[in-house]
Amino acid sequence: MASPRPTARTLSRSDTLGFVLFVIGGVAIAAAVIVQTVLSLGPALRNDGVRLHAPFVETVVDAPIGPSGARVPVQLDAAVLFAPELQPPAQAALVLSHLLFAAVVLTVVALLLALCFGILRGRIFRRRHTGYVVTAGIVAIIGMYGVPFLQNMAVNGALARISDYTFDRAVVGTVDVLPIFAVAFLAALAGTVFAVGDRLQRDTEGLV
Numbered sequence: 001m002a003s004p005r006p007t008a009r010t011l012s013r014s015d016t017l018g019f020v021l022f023v024i025g026g027v028a029i030a031a032a033v034i035v036q037t038v039l040s041l042g043p044a045l046r047n048d049g050v051r052l053h054a055p056f057v058e059t060v061v062d063a064p065i066g067p068s069g070a071r072v073p074v075q076l077d078a079a080v081l082f083a084p085e086l087q088p089p090a091q092a093a094l095v096l097s098h099l100l101f102a103a104v105v106l107t108v109v110a111l112l113l114a115l116c117f118g119i120l121r122g123r124i125f126r127r128r129h130t131g132y133v134v135t136a137g138i139v140a141i142i143g144m145y146g147v148p149f150l151q152n153m154a155v156n157g158a159l160a161r162i163s164d165y166t167f168d169r170a171v172v173g174t175v176d177v178l179p180i181f182a183v184a185f186l187a188a189l190a191g192t193v194f195a196v197g198d199r200l201q202r203d204t205e206g207l208v
Helices: 013-046 088-120 127-162 177-207
Strands: 050-063 072-083
Touching (some): 013 050, 013 088, 050 127, 072 127, 127 177
């Protein structure tokens, strides 16, 4: 009868150092995101002097870039808006965008740190690790779509407020789909690798 082999694996010093640095970097990212979220939530909650990065669609403006500062028509693709205040729906969307961004980053960092700690214990492929990788990918995709969507709602509210509801070019479709598909592909690939590795590892241990 085959006896099970110990599942622990010995990591080299360079491997261990790499994971430790990854953990330190993850903690630093989490701390920076918390600070950034707190600073961003202040103006959004006070609803006073909100600063928004706004993309524009087919919007022509006059810029003083001609001879002697003459105004020349240019197409505006992006600008920073300073809204004195937002309507409640736009304010809620802005607050939710900051909270969702923080929640997504902190969740992904926590899952990847849990993966690192699991590997540092000596076993790389486990069902739990597969779950960490797949869940991190799903959460990242949600954030990559949800955060820009909510920010677009806030920008549209700011444009409506600033123009007294006369600006008729709403910001729509500014979510970049290609990176979302790339992250989805990488998450699926990583999840498959961990799932296959876990199965092969359990099969090998059963034969020894």
